[in-house]
Amino acid sequence: MSFSENFLHFIWQFRLYKTLDLFCIEGEPLRIMNPGLHNKNAGPDFNHAKLSIGETTWAGDIEIHIKSSDWLLHGHQDDPAYDAVILHVVYQYDQPIYRKDGSRIPVFILEHLFPEHLLVHYHQLMNMINRFPCEKQIREIDPVIVSGFLSRMMVERFEQKSALVLDKLIRLTGDWERTFYHFMAKSFGFKVNEIPFELLADALPLQVLRKHLDNPVQVEALVFGQAGFLSGAFKDEYPRKLKKEYLFLQKKYGLKPIGVGAWRFLRMRPQNFPTLRLAQFCGLMVRSDRLFSRVLEIEALPDLVQHLGNLPVNPYWLNHYHFQKETKKVKLQLGKRSVYHLIINVISLFLFSYGKYADQPQLINRAIKFLEQMPAENNVIIDWYRDSGLIVESAFFSQALLQLNKYYCAQKKCLNCGIGIKILKK
Structure with missing residues (x-):
């Protein structure tokens, strides 16, 4: 065989x-x-x-x-x-x-x-096999029906993900700042390095990091050290300085770094390397002592994009993609698509979750408004629905389609889907 x-x-x-x-x-x-x-x-x-x-x-x-x-x-x-x-x-x-x-x-x-x-x-x-069950028929359904069911999908997605937020909140003794820190760190992994970023958040408690937010070098030392990138011998002054700071802080707090082998570099552009993402994460942490509280205060999407897209990243990474490995000049800041990724997957989710938790409906409305104002994501699953004739105008509907595909289309639960039922009746 x-x-x-x-x-x-x-x-x-x-x-x-x-x-x-x-x-x-x-x-x-x-x-x-x-x-x-x-x-x-x-x-x-x-x-x-x-x-x-x-x-x-x-x-x-x-x-x-x-x-x-x-x-x-x-x-x-x-x-x-x-x-x-x-x-x-x-x-x-x-x-x-x-x-x-x-x-x-x-x-x-x-x-x-x-x-x-x-x-x-x-x-x-x-x-x-069609890419999803109603691929050939969905274009025949009234767009109002499709839009209405996708709105339900978006709320369902928020509800499911909010359950994960509240579960983590309970394990972190009700501390919203620490919970937000963990989810933001995980999302900085952008799928490929999601797990090592999550492990880093566990290995580097926010309460330790907070004590050094007024000293960017110490923040960078803690982050890169706990990520496992400061274990070698260095010629460049910057990593040597970070290692010296880290060895002192590691002993002071009894820290144990994660294995550097967890980080993935292959098949990635240097702009997306985890080392640069870690540097950007440091900039985000230095930006605010109470990051979640600051996010709650920002009401307009352009202000939020500016807050995430203009971080104090160490200039060493302008021409490095790894310690002691120089490259042509790279962009220090997160690109707009990366900023939208963080707003979609973390900030909007936390606005919705905290809005329900604290009975503040204006935060729930803001979470939905942000998704409606951002462009739709581009990935193979969204392309399937576009190819079938759907117009996907915003992140609100691209997120709803991801929910629809994962929990209904992929599992062929057409009898539980408002679109599927309409097709069957027709």
Whole structure:
């Protein structure tokens, strides 16, 4: 049987294998709660998976190969990004694989767990599936009906994400500033480096950072040090100064940095490298002692864009994309699309969440108004709906379409969708 790893990705992503009485190669019972999100960038094939092996629950990455020895063939043993793999999914098992610390990676074998006719029909099936169920019919529905249901989707999206905000708020003893700090840090990862930014926020408590906001160099030392970028020997004066400050502050607060291998640089323009994002994050932190309170005070979108797009970033990064690695001049500030990303995914969400929490409907209205005033996002999913004839004018509707696609279209829940019901009746 000949096939590519993409076919196994398909089997894993859509759980087309036998799902009962699963075991790892060592005989431990395996239960897969969430197969994870398919990763299109460098690193393991699936991120954010959740499963249990024996009595232990794990969350992390999944790597998939035809043979287990492909791990070595692809050079993953030398890449720290693969140390977070919690399960190695293979079609055939031909040798054990170990992490850099010597621990053995659990293996799950797919051979004999799915019917072989799936492979025969795989390409035909892919060609037959529409990108979403009503792709050919949605243009026939009254735009007022579509717009009305998408408005419901946007509120639903806010409600779901607000639940995550409130859960984090509870774990942070009701501190909105610390909760906002964690979500803002995570969003600064811009998908590819979302997890290491989140780990950084855990490793560098806001209460520690706050004590040094009047000293930008110490803020930069804490951020880059806790991110793991100050462990080497440096020739440039700037990183040497940061390292000296960091070693003192690390000892003072008993800090433990995250592994530098968590950060991803591959397939990215230098403008999007995590080092520059960290420098911009430092600028944001220095900008205000009470960042969330400051955000609540800003009522106009242009003022908010100006606040996020004009940060005090250290000029060292004008011609560096890594410590001691010079490059042609890069733009220090966040681009407008990046600023909109932060407003869409963090600030509007927190305005909505806090508005409900504190019974301040004007904040909820402001969150919606900001989304209506920003341009629609551009990604492959939004393009699907545009290609089908929908006019997507603002971030309000692009966000609503992402909600619709993830929780209705992708799961084919047409009977729970106002658009789907209208099509079925028609």
